[in-house]
Amino acid sequence: MLSIDDLTSNSSFTKSGGAPKKVTFLPDPPRAERRYTVISVDDHIVEPPSVFEGRVPSRFAERAPRVIEKEDGSQTWVYDSTELPMVGFNAVVGRPVDEWRMEPTRFDEMRSGAYDIGARVADMDLNGVYASLNFPSFLPGFAGQRLQLVTKDPELAMAAVRAWNDWHLEEWAGTFPGRIIPCQIPWLLDAEVGAQMITENAARGFKAVSFSEDPSKLGFPTLHSGYWEPILTACAETGTVVNLHIGSSGSSPTTTADAPSDVAGVLFFAYAIYAAVDWLFSLAPVRHPDLKICLSEGGIGWVPALLDRLDHMDRYSEMYGTWTGELTPAEVLKRNFHFCAVEDPSAFPLRHRIGIEHILLESDYPHCDSTWPNTQAVIEREIGALPAEDIRKITWENASTLYRHPVPHEVQENPDAF
Numbered sequence: 001m002l003s004i005d006d007l008t009s010n011s012s013f014t015k016s017g018g019a020p021k022k023v024t025f026l027p028d029p030p031r032a033e034r035r036y037t038v039i040s041v042d043d044h045i046v047e048p049p050s051v052f053e054g055r056v057p058s059r060f061a062e063r064a065p066r067v068i069e070k071e072d073g074s075q076t077w078v079y080d081s082t083e084l085p086m087v088g089f090n091a092v093v094g095r096p097v098d099e100w101r102m103e104p105t106r107f108d109e110m111r112s113g114a115y116d117i118g119a120r121v122a123d124m125d126l127n128g129v130y131a132s133l134n135f136p137s138f139l140p141g142f143a144g145q146r147l148q149l150v151t152k153d154p155e156l157a158m159a160a161v162r163a164w165n166d167w168h169l170e171e172w173a174g175t176f177p178g179r180i181i182p183c184q185i186p187w188l189l190d191a192e193v194g195a196q197m198i199t200e201n202a203a204r205g206f207k208a209v210s211f212s213e214d215p216s217k218l219g220f221p222t223l224h225s226g227y228w229e230p231i232l233t234a235c236a237e238t239g240t241v242v243n244l245h246i247g248s249s250g251s252s253p254t255t256t257a258d259a260p261s262d263v264a265g266v267l268f269f270a271y272a273i274y275a276a277v278d279w280l281f282s283l284a285p286v287r288h289p290d291l292k293i294c295l296s297e298g299g300i301g302w303v304p305a306l307l308d309r310l311d312h313m314d315r316y317s318e319m320y321g322t323w324t325g326e327l328t329p330a331e332v333l334k335r336n337f338h339f340c341a342v343e344d345p346s347a348f349p350l351r352h353r354i355g356i357e358h359i360l361l362e363s364d365y366p367h368c369d370s371t372w373p374n375t376q377a378v379i380e381r382e383i384g385a386l387p388a389e390d391i392r393k394i395t396w397e398n399a400s401t402l403y404r405h406p407v408p409h410e411v412q413e414n415p416d417a418f
Helices: 002-008 117-127 145-149 152-172 191-204 228-237 261-267 270-281 303-314 328-338 348-354 375-383 388-402 409-413
Strands: 039-045 066-069 075-079 082-084 131-135 208-211 241-245 293-296 339-342 360-362
Touching: 039 293, 039 360, 039 388, 075 303, 117 375, 131 388, 145 152, 152 293, 191 208, 191 228, 228 241, 241 270, 270 293, 270 303, 270 328, 270 339, 303 348, 339 388, 360 388, 375 388
Parallel strands: 039 131, 208 241, 241 293, 293 339, 339 360
Antiparallel strands: 066 075, 075 082
16 A cells, blocks of 8 residues: 555656646636536545634634745645645646646645635536535545644644534535535544534534545554444434545555556555445444445446455355345445446446446546546536436436435526526
8 A cells, every 4th residue: 555645745756746846827718518417526625724713712723723834935734833744635727737746835836726615616617517525635634634643632633623624614615505515524533522523513514524444544443343333323313424535544555666656546446445345344334224425536437346246255155254134245335335436438338237326426626637627528428328317317416315415406407507
């Protein structure tokens, strides 16, 4: 496995990483022709400097995360005297590919839609995306782990987690109602407290939580330990979707230490397979039939192959003796898990094998994998020939149902209505 921290700090990971820095912004693209109503269930936030301002108790104001200017001209976050040098996390949309590197180190090196909600919604409008679920970026970590592990003060950590969630709900999602699906970061240091937070946040309007594919790789107990049961129970009872984003374990699959960067890039999706199998055989979805698990940025092409393998192994599951329940592993996977397509043209003919109601779309703004500003054209190319009912489910209806995020009737009927 490759550490995400090592990957992001490796200046030679991309071709432009070791070259003299250039910052070029391409002209704004034309507004995309809107053929489809679209909900993207995987985009990202680059947290702006104002996230924690006025949202933590005054006694923590100097230790809460803040942005400072460095002598070398870069900007960095400082949290409880610890520098976290990543300002953006691969926020490269709107710039030439030959300038892409892992990290823009200043906010003015990123398209403002990465960190400004007004500009984000404007970019969603250009791209023809009605609503979006947004994951945190490098500062908190995909599962909020940095805010809890960098400091030794649990009260400061709790203040930072609550502040991030407050900001996300009130400002990021609240400024343009209906356009952002609220997604929280969890409290990981005490599962009972974390469960209480899930319940409280569900009542406030949060529909999802960005959890870790494999919390043990972050230094927490494993999925099989029983530690996470209170949080899983709270998610099942409140309908909170457990989102597992690629890289939320702090690592990415690779082969050997001297393998070229392409290897990690190609294999990035593979952790979704690891996560799906590990979560499935943790029996969490057996104990909690209403638990909803969504695998983000992992693609969907591997799902039919996994179902085949699960069906094959079910013939001799008694040899292992670990599976319980009336349904087979493949049946539970198809009931409890949801999968997100980025660009998966070979998989859509197998959509009914995967489960047509369990396929969602993502645009991954502002990362290098993003289909922005061409998401509408990509959808047309990959699924435009499918039956209208299937297109409707994949483009917005499945996401609307899963996240309980209503789409106005006029937008359902007319993608130009927003």
